[in-house]
Amino acid sequence: MTTQLTKQLDKQLDKQWTTICQLDDLTPNAGTCAQFKNQQVAIFMCSHTEQVYAVSNFDPIGEAHVLSRGLMGSTEDISYVASPLYKQRFNLATGECLDAPEHVLKTFDIRVEKSQIQLKEAS
Amino acid sequence: MSKQRIVVVGNGMVGHKFIDSIINDESVDYEVITFSEESRLAYDRVQLSYFFSGKSAADLALTDESYYQENGINFVLNDKVVELDFVNKQVITASGRIEAYDKLVLATGSFPFVPPIPGNDQEHCHVYRTIDDLEAITESGESSKVGVVIGGGLLGLEAGNALVNLGLDTHIVEFAPRLMAVQLDEGGGALLRRKIEDLGVKVHTEKATSEIVAGEFCRYRMNFADGSFLETDTIIFSAGIRPQDELARSSGLTIGDRGGIVIDNHCQTSVEDVYAIGECALWDNFIFGLVAPGYQMAKVAAAHIKGDTSLAFTGADMSTKLKLLGVDVASIGEVHGQTPGAQSYTYNDEIEQVYKRLTVSADGKKVIGAVLVGDVDAYGSLLQLKLNDMDLPENPSVLILPNVGDGQATGLGVDALPDTAAICSCFDVTKGDIKEAVAAGCTSMSALKDSTKAATGCGGCSALAKQVLDSELANLGFEVKNDICEHFAYSRQQLADIIRVKKIKTFSALLSECGSGLGCEICKPAVANILASYWNDHVLEEAHVGLQDTNDNYLGNMQKDGTYSVVPRIPGGEITPDGLIVIGQIAKEFDLYTKITGGARVDLFGAQLHELPIIWKKLVDAGFETGHAYGKSLRTVKSCVGSTWCRYGVKNSIGFAIDIENRYKGLRSPHKVKFGVSGCTRECAEAQGKDFGLIATDNGWNLFFGGNGGMRPRHGDLFASDLTDELVQTYVDRIYMFYIRTADRLQRTSVWLENLEGGIEYLREVIIDDKLNIAAELESEMAENIKNYQCEWKTTIEDPEKMKRFKHYINSEAKDNSLQFKTERAQRFPIKNAASNKIGFVEIAE
Numbered sequence: 001m002t003t004q005l006t007k008q009l010d011k012q013l014d015k016q017w018t019t020i021c022q023l024d025d026l027t028p029n030a031g032t033c034a035q036f037k038n039q040q041v042a043i044f045m046c047s048h049t050e051q052v053y054a055v056s057n058f059d060p061i062g063e064a065h066v067l068s069r070g071l072m073g074s075t076e077d078i079s080y081v082a083s084p085l086y087k088q089r090f091n092l093a094t095g096e097c098l099d100a101p102e103h104v105l106k107t108f109d110i111r112v113e114k115s116q117i118q119l120k121e122a123s
Numbered sequence: 124m125s126k127q128r129i130v131v132v133g134n135g136m137v138g139h140k141f142i143d144s145i146i147n148d149e150s151v152d153y154e155v156i157t158f159s160e161e162s163r164l165a166y167d168r169v170q171l172s173y174f175f176s177g178k179s180a181a182d183l184a185l186t187d188e189s190y191y192q193e194n195g196i197n198f199v200l201n202d203k204v205v206e207l208d209f210v211n212k213q214v215i216t217a218s219g220r221i222e223a224y225d226k227l228v229l230a231t232g233s234f235p236f237v238p239p240i241p242g243n244d245q246e247h248c249h250v251y252r253t254i255d256d257l258e259a260i261t262e263s264g265e266s267s268k269v270g271v272v273i274g275g276g277l278l279g280l281e282a283g284n285a286l287v288n289l290g291l292d293t294h295i296v297e298f299a300p301r302l303m304a305v306q307l308d309e310g311g312g313a314l315l316r317r318k319i320e321d322l323g324v325k326v327h328t329e330k331a332t333s334e335i336v337a338g339e340f341c342r343y344r345m346n347f348a349d350g351s352f353l354e355t356d357t358i359i360f361s362a363g364i365r366p367q368d369e370l371a372r373s374s375g376l377t378i379g380d381r382g383g384i385v386i387d388n389h390c391q392t393s394v395e396d397v398y399a400i401g402e403c404a405l406w407d408n409f410i411f412g413l414v415a416p417g418y419q420m421a422k423v424a425a426a427h428i429k430g431d432t433s434l435a436f437t438g439a440d441m442s443t444k445l446k447l448l449g450v451d452v453a454s455i456g457e458v459h460g461q462t463p464g465a466q467s468y469t470y471n472d473e474i475e476q477v478y479k480r481l482t483v484s485a486d487g488k489k490v491i492g493a494v495l496v497g498d499v500d501a502y503g504s505l506l507q508l509k510l511n512d513m514d515l516p517e518n519p520s521v522l523i524l525p526n527v528g529d530g531q532a533t534g535l536g537v538d539a540l541p542d543t544a545a546i547c548s549c550f551d552v553t554k555g556d557i558k559e560a561v562a563a564g565c566t567s568m569s570a571l572k573d574s575t576k577a578a579t580g581c582g583g584c585s586a587l588a589k590q591v592l593d594s595e596l597a598n599l600g601f602e603v604k605n606d607i608c609e610h611f612a613y614s615r616q617q618l619a620d621i622i623r624v625k626k627i628k629t630f631s632a633l634l635s636e637c638g639s640g641l642g643c644e645i646c647k648p649a650v651a652n653i654l655a656s657y658w659n660d661h662v663l664e665e666a667h668v669g670l671q672d673t674n675d676n677y678l679g680n681m682q683k684d685g686t687y688s689v690v691p692r693i694p695g696g697e698i699t700p701d702g703l704i705v706i707g708q709i710a711k712e713f714d715l716y717t718k719i720t721g722g723a724r725v726d727l728f729g730a731q732l733h734e735l736p737i738i739w740k741k742l743v744d745a746g747f748e749t750g751h752a753y754g755k756s757l758r759t760v761k762s763c764v765g766s767t768w769c770r771y772g773v774k775n776s777i778g779f780a781i782d783i784e785n786r787y788k789g790l791r792s793p794h795k796v797k798f799g800v801s802g803c804t805r806e807c808a809e810a811q812g813k814d815f816g817l818i819a820t821d822n823g824w825n826l827f828f829g830g831n832g833g834m835r836p837r838h839g840d841l842f843a844s845d846l847t848d849e850l851v852q853t854y855v856d857r858i859y860m861f862y863i864r865t866a867d868r869l870q871r872t873s874v875w876l877e878n879l880e881g882g883i884e885y886l887r888e889v890i891i892d893d894k895l896n897i898a899a900e901l902e903s904e905m906a907e908n909i910k911n912y913q914c915e916w917k918t919t920i921e922d923p924e925k926m927k928r929f930k931h932y933i934n935s936e937a938k939d940n941s942l943q944f945k946t947e948r949a950q951r952f953p954i955k956n957a958a959s960n961k962i963g964f965v966e967i968a969e
Contacts, residue, residue: 043933049641072669073647075640082643084674
């Protein structure tokens with residue numbers, strides 16, 4: 001009974017995931033822009049750590065949709081993307097700007113499911 | 124006994140500082156209530172001008188309501204205290220509110236002085252003090268063409284900067300014979316004026332405004348006492364500040380002859396339990412119009428209330444260093460020659476526009492004062508000598524002379540400073556504090572800022588703080604590193620050597636060979652650049668994609684709105700009419716903004732990601748190649764027509780320029796590289812202002828090296844004369860490759876040459892005499908590179924895999940329609956879309 005319920009719940013939750021593209025479509029260690037529920041989402045894949053990240057593509061400082069075209073980097077244990085416009089760094093996991101903490105990007109839930117990249121609104 | 128109750132009247136920077144020191148002192152527990160007549164809690168007035176470069180009121184805020192609430196601070200906004208009742212120990216506000224106090228702190232600040240000129244109260248006449256003032260100025264600016272600041276002091280110049288930012292034709296009117304008359308001497312004021320006038324701001328000195336009446340061409344006309352006049356649409360008064368002492372005066376506190384609430388060394392006024400701090404307070408007949416002394420008073424008053432009488436306010440140093448309208452200005456101590464017997468050293472460079480004057484005591488041992496305009500590097504050293512009353516070095520003139528020769532800074536070593544030396548006056552951080560912080564584990568500037576707050580206020584001390592940090596680290600046996608970043612413990616040159624010697628071809632391989640972490644925006648492009656210099660792989664090979672700045676990644680320069688520029692190569696600037704027509708047709712088809720560049724080619728702006736390959740396909744089909752305007756690589760070879768057409772040309776400069784451009788095109792280097800080739804010594808191609816410059820003479824080519832334009836223009840040095848075409852090529856091959864091998868990241872040839880030990884002489888020994896026995900190697904590396912040349916755009920459009928990256932969305936054919944444009948002079952320009960993080964989608968019609 002319980003397992004059945006869990007399964008059902010899982011299924012419902014699964015429904016909220018939207019498939020964006022194949023994992024292979026992403027360029028390792030670089031960004032990709034996706035359209036998701038009327039928003040521009042910047043997706044990043046790090047081949048060293050095998051992590052994927054999804055944040056808003058809008059750079060609140062340069063005020064343009066460009067973050068998917070920024071460079072990925074790391075400092076200590078934080079993975080970040082540096083804006084291609086004025087180089088401010090944004091924590092890929094939390095969206096927080098490392099150089100101007102008053103700016104925080106919206107983040108999205110992202111997963112790799114059967115070699116597909118899937119997004120949903122952050123829970 | 125119940126809690127002591129403190130009332131703070133005024134919530135400006137100093138009032139807030141006082142409250143903050145109470146909050147942070149865990150040994151006391153007071154009830155605090157603060158009043159502000161403004162609608163906001165304290166904000167940073169020192170940074171007020173940043174309001175015009177996009178900072179919001181929230182960005183400038185020093186605190187917020189929740190911080191006060193969490194710490195139990197009561198605050199009342201928009202209500203002014205109108206009466207102080209010392210007998211019953213209470214204050215009364217405009218709204219009738221009555222609050223009792225045990226201790227009363229007045230931090231009412233100052234107000235801008237508006238001279239009593241008839242007509243000074245009109246709608247578009249403003250002052251420059253609060254965020255509300257700035258909002259009103261902005262609003263006036265929208266309906267104005269011309270703006271005038273009355274007052275050429277420090278704040279007046281800030282206000283002038285604001286008008287320039289608003290796009291107004293800006294004038295500064297000053298009563299005194301020079302700008303910043305308090306802080307600068309005649310020479311410094313004159314240079315500041317010249318620099319500001321070069322920016323297009325008009326300066327009028329020795330002008331007294333007698334009235335403001337309706338204008339003929341603008342809104343207002345200002346009539347001056349000497350009979351002349353000036354028309355303007357907006358006026359800002361910035362004629363100094365006056366202490367806000369009205370409340371204190373009407374309540375019977377002792378006030379100075381020229382205003383200001385009289386205080387003693389503990390910031391106590393003439394009435395017991397009443398303190399005054401900041402710009403409203405008069406200490407020793409002096410008002411301190413800077414924030415640092417105000418902060419000191421706040422600390423002293425807080426300590427005294429607590430019963431600690433050991434702290435005292437005993438005056439403050441009024442030295443300042445700031446950037447006004449982009450001009451660096453600093454003033455230390457007494458600069459008007461009022462000290463008996465004082466003598467001075469003056470350095471005045473009219474070419475570079477630098478003025479420095481150092482005034483020393485009669486015996487030549489101590490600093491009395493200094494004025495620095497245009498180059499304020501010496502500020503830190505001179506200020507420390509003055510504040511700590513230290514003896515000057517034997518020949519004090521070295522302190523203001525420019526660095527020459529060995530490039531060794533001639534300032535004062537930080538080691539010589541005593542531990543009590545104040546490094547950061549905003550947060551009162553001494554050298555001793557920094558030493559302690561370093562000993563406790565701070566090894567970087569960011570750690571130091573976190574732990575001591577040094578250099579987080581006005582930031583003026585950051586260079587000095589870094590020097591103290593480095594010197595302390597060195598003293599403790601730490602190695603001060605020249606590492607490129609946290610991921611590689613090597614300099615660019617060392618990384619280049621590793622890559623060359625170990626034949627490393629990818630970033631990942633280099634990272635596992637000698638790095639750590641994942642890399643960053645510093646090391647990735649630098650390594651990509653080195654890899655491209657040595658192996659000349661296509662920059663969009665998958666292994667390299669994640670390494671490049673977006674410019675290299677999408678083979679175009681990203682513009683402010685995220686679109687790209689398209690720049691086809693036009694070697695030597697020579698182009699056929701048919702070629703021009705193709706460019707014109709493409710620009711028209713894609714509505715690209717078109718401009719002829721200084722490098723004799725055509726820039727096309729506004730191309731979106733998905734348009735780039737379509738545009739480049741057309742260009743490549745018409746025979747064009749990429750111009751590498753996006754890369755740290757060869758840009759243009761500027762040329763005149765030389766002997767082909769010109770009556771004076773002695774050699775075929777255009778033909779040679781085209782050969783050179785085709786030889787080195789695509790070659791990646793630590794920074795961009797430009798050439799110039801002139802067909803005779805008239806030098807129409809301005810070759811001496813380029814990295815490599817060639818000038819034809821009757822006997823061959825003169826080769827110049829190390830020139831550049833930009834922020835710090837430099838003429839190239841003559842490397843060799845009367846060279847044949849072949850010898851020019853050989854020497855350029857060798858110099859270019861030697862530069863690529865050894866220069867730092869983003870180091871232009873000029874800076875590389877200046878830092879090369881032995882300079883141009885040494886370079887000749889390496890290149891001409893082959894002293895290091897590497898000439899053959901350099902040449903073969905260059906030959907290999909030239910052999911591997913490819914037009915990156917041609918390769919890209921021929922490869923479906925690489926083309927995949929040129930669409931805005933991975934999962935849609937839609938384009939980015941958040942972009943907005945306006946039309947000016949019949950062409951398209953980007954505009955910012957305020958709501959651009961909420962976007963809609965438009966499918967591209969198939």
